[in-house]
Amino acid sequence: MSLLQIAWRNFCHRSLSSILTTISLGLGVGLVVLVLAVYGVISDAFTRTASVGYNLVVGPKGSPLQLTLNSVFYLSQPIENLPYDYYMEFFSQPERAEMVKRFGGNPELGERPGIFAPYVTGGYVIPLALGDYFGEFRVVGTTPDFFEKLRYGPNVDQPFSFSAGRALQGFSAEHSYFEAVVGSRVAGEMNVGVGDVIHPTHGAPTGHDHELGFTIVGVMNPTGTPNDRAAFVNLEGFYLMDGHAKPIENDEADATATANSETETEDPAADIDAESEVEATDYKLISIPQREVTSILVRNGNMMFGPGMQVAINEGIRAQAVAPIGEINKLMDAIVGPLLTALLLITLITCFVAAVGILVAIYNSMNDRRRDIAVMRALGARRETVTTIIVIESFLVAIIGAALGWVLAHGAIALYSERIEQQTGVRVGFFSTSNYELLILPLILTLSLIAALLPAFSAYRTDVASNLQK
Amino acid sequence: MTEILAITNLVKTFSQPGGGALTVLNIPSLKVAVGEQVALIGKSGGGKTTLLHLIAGLLVPDEGSIRIAKTEITRLSEQGRDRFRAGSIGYVFQTFNLMPAFTALENVKLGMTFGSGRRDSSRAGDLLERVGLADRAHYRPAQLSVGQQQRVAIARALAGSPKILLADEPTANVDPVSAENVLELIRNTCREEQVAMLMVTHDMEIASRFDRVEELDTINLALTGSHPD
Ligand SMILES: Nc1ncnc2c1ncn2[C@@H]1O[C@H](COP(=O)(O)OP(=O)(O)OP(=O)(O)O)[C@@H](O)[C@H]1O
Ligand SMILES: [Mg+2]
Numbered sequence A: 001m002s003l004l005q006i007a008w009r010n011f012c013h014r015s016l017s018s019i020l021t022t023i024s025l026g027l028g029v030g031l032v033v034l035v036l037a038v039y040g041v042i043s044d045a046f047t048r049t050a051s052v053g054y055n056l057v058v059g060p061k062g063s064p065l066q067l068t069l070n071s072v073f074y075l076s077q078p079i080e081n082l083p084y085d086y087y088m089e090f091f092s093q094p095e096r097a098e099m100v101k102r103f104g105g106n107p108e109l110g111e112r113p114g115i116f117a118p119y120v121t122g123g124y125v126i127p128l129a130l131g132d133y134f135g136e137f138r139v140v141g142t143t144p145d146f147f148e149k150l151r152y153g154p155n156v157d158q159p160f161s162f163s164a165g166r167a168l169q170g171f172s173a174e175h176s177y178f179e180a181v182v183g184s185r186v187a188g189e190m191n192v193g194v195g196d197v198i199h200p201t202h203g204a205p206t207g208h209d210h211e212l213g214f215t216i217v218g219v220m221n222p223t224g225t226p227n228d229r230a231a232f233v234n235l236e237g238f239y240l241m242d243g244h245a246k247p248i249e250n251d252e253a254d255a256t257a258t259a260n261s262e263t264e265t266e267d268p269a270a271d272i273d274a275e276s277e278v279e280a281t282d283y284k285l286i287s288i289p290q291r292e293v294t295s296i297l298v299r300n301g302n303m304m305f306g307p308g309m310q311v312a313i314n315e316g317i318r319a320q321a322v323a324p325i326g327e328i329n330k331l332m333d334a335i336v337g338p339l340l341t342a343l344l345l346i347t348l349i350t351c352f353v354a355a356v357g358i359l360v361a362i363y364n365s366m367n368d369r370r371r372d373i374a375v376m377r378a379l380g381a382r383r384e385t386v387t388t389i390i391v392i393e394s395f396l397v398a399i400i401g402a403a404l405g406w407v408l409a410h411g412a413i414a415l416y417s418e419r420i421e422q423q424t425g426v427r428v429g430f431f432s433t434s435n436y437e438l439l440i441l442p443l444i445l446t447l448s449l450i451a452a453l454l455p456a457f458s459a460y461r462t463d464v465a466s467n468l469q470k
Numbered sequence B: 001m002t003e004i005l006a007i008t009n010l011v012k013t014f015s016q017p018g019g020g021a022l023t024v025l026n027i028p029s030l031k032v033a034v035g036e037q038v039a040l041i042g043k044s045g046g047g048k049t050t051l052l053h054l055i056a057g058l059l060v061p062d063e064g065s066i067r068i069a070k071t072e073i074t075r076l077s078e079q080g081r082d083r084f085r086a087g088s089i090g091y092v093f094q095t096f097n098l099m100p101a102f103t104a105l106e107n108v109k110l111g112m113t114f115g116s117g118r119r120d121s122s123r124a125g126d127l128l129e130r131v132g133l134a135d136r137a138h139y140r141p142a143q144l145s146v147g148q149q150q151r152v153a154i155a156r157a158l159a160g161s162p163k164i165l166l167a168d169e170p171t172a173n174v175d176p177v178s179a180e181n182v183l184e185l186i187r188n189t190c191r192e193e194q195v196a197m198l199m200v201t202h203d204m205e206i207a208s209r210f211d212r213v214e215e216l217d218t219i220n221l222a223l224t225g226s227h228p229d
Helices: A003-013 A015-050 A064-071 A084-088 A093-103 A107-111 A145-149 A184-190 A235-240 A250-266 A305-315 A324-378 A383-415 A417-424 A437-461 A464-469 B048-056 B078-088 B104-110 B121-130 B146-159 B176-193
Strands: A056-060 A124-134 A137-142 A162-165 A179-182 A214-220 A230-234 A295-299 A319-322 B003-015 B021-033 B037-041 B063-068 B089-092 B164-168 B196-200 B212-215
Touching (some): A003 A383, A003 B104, A015 A383, A015 A437, A056 A064, A056 A305, A064 A124, A064 A295, A093 A107, A124 A145, A137 A145, A137 A184, A137 A235, A179 A184, A184 A214, A214 A230, A230 A235, A324 A383, A383 A417, A464 B048, B003 B196, B021 B048, B021 B196, B048 B063, B048 B196, B078 B089, B089 B146, B104 B121, B121 B146, B146 B164, B176 B196
Parallel strands (some): A137 A230, A179 A214, B037 B196, B037 B212, B089 B164
Antiparallel strands (some): A056 A319, A124 A137, A124 A295, B003 B021, B003 B063
């Protein structure tokens, strides 16, 4: 018989106590694994979200976290807006002139390059207009660039793909400016698809309905990013919605109106498709002074310009620029991390208590087994051998308990994997393990070794001659 | 005659609970020949068990030598004695011999687990058959009668192919009929396996059947006439 068999026999002989100790350890390990899995899922979800492609978010002065929550996560209370001419500062002189021509506004704006334009060269600038809801989901007014330029995934190289339909267009003959693309969760939970018309509500999930509807032209595939729970609408359509144009004084409105109509006639080759041009004129786009953006996603062509631009923007009085990855990591470090660490600590204490349980269980059995030990010694077993048997017994509890806990935890994870993926985009299965989990077995083995020390020492010291007499 | 066991000038002293030392054994000479079966009789408290423990290397004498085959076990380290015991000595106790967690067969196997000698797994089964318990191989000790338990213990003591079997009143707790069976079994098996035997007994009738009877009270010079009883 091997020592393992002997230890296993002892384990089985005291089955009730063994099973109870094993279960308590199993529950402890299960909790640790679960917390680690949650930790893994959350940090994974955070990294996925942090892999946004753009390196700066520019928004009105205020809390950097709130700007990030709004722009990256589409969460938190809506924030103030930035005037459109601030957004224009990120563009070159010809592009600005183009905007003035198309939308109407102070012609001087088109005569100089944007202050921040040189920083951006080679990168991209994507505006977001927030504030509306579709059901409980945020409506995001943006430009087609959002889908063309942004990437996601761990390497930030996956373009958005569609389970149905297509991306937003600047203008389409069919729906003019009133197109929408919905994230996968929005489509699922609101039960909408391509062809459906959505009516955003203003200001809050329960706000009043806008009369204008946006026709859904695309449903995105799940990305595991907050984009899954957003509805994207054409920024121009967003502005044309009731109450979205910033109120301005009358003469200014007139001036822009004229400028606008001039644009249409003088320059037929606007930013939009030539064939849609005719229909585009049916809608009068609102003028620059009436326009606002909530935040601006910026990717510097040369990443080295990022910090410089951030400083330049933050020195101004109107706006702030934040690095979303930094904010996300800060959020992770400041709130989620400590919480999970606390949880982990508690569960580790559970394991420790379970290990004490092993100690008590084995130690209590020492009185019964002193004679067994003496008999084994009389059969030629060495002190070290009987000691080893005790340690193996403790290891058995540890390994079986750890396996039990692992299976329990991963069973639970597998059971909820679908929901986890829906909510976070992180795919988890029965066998997906975090690296930390690999540390559990050595940890538990160490704990059980420590737990076995006292009884093992007592086994080592067992006097053969006197215990054979009992 | 070739000796399997040769004891010379053996002295064993225990420290007393009240202080002072008590010399339990002082044996100038005791020898057992190869294959010989010797009965050891003596008063209760006379030191019989202590003597067996010394021979098995479970206790260390204060003086003297114990030679088994060619090995002077008093010179061995504790580990050396453990190893020697596993390979050369079989031990049958008065009672409570078996490990309760193990089946009869496993108990017999335990007898050859700790030695470095042969681990022929069929030997355990053979021995069980020899003691007439082949059909009880998978019973736990608690499911066996005391006599059956003692037979398993004999099989186990022989499992490691010892040179000498030490038996400490193996029949004391068994009813007379079983005692008779156990005694015959242990003697026959030792004879077949060519194992020498030193058996402690109270029973003069049993002792009389042995090749030789040693009276501890005679060979032990310690405490003669003075030990409390
Ligand atoms: N560890 C010990 N410490 C002190 N005295 C001991 C110890 N072990 C045995 N003795 C003493 O040694 C003497 C011999 O004990 P032993 O058990 O060898 O007697 P025995 O001949 O086997 O008696 P019995 O026939 O009753 O089993 C006893 O007086 C006992 O009190
Ligand atoms: Mg005795």
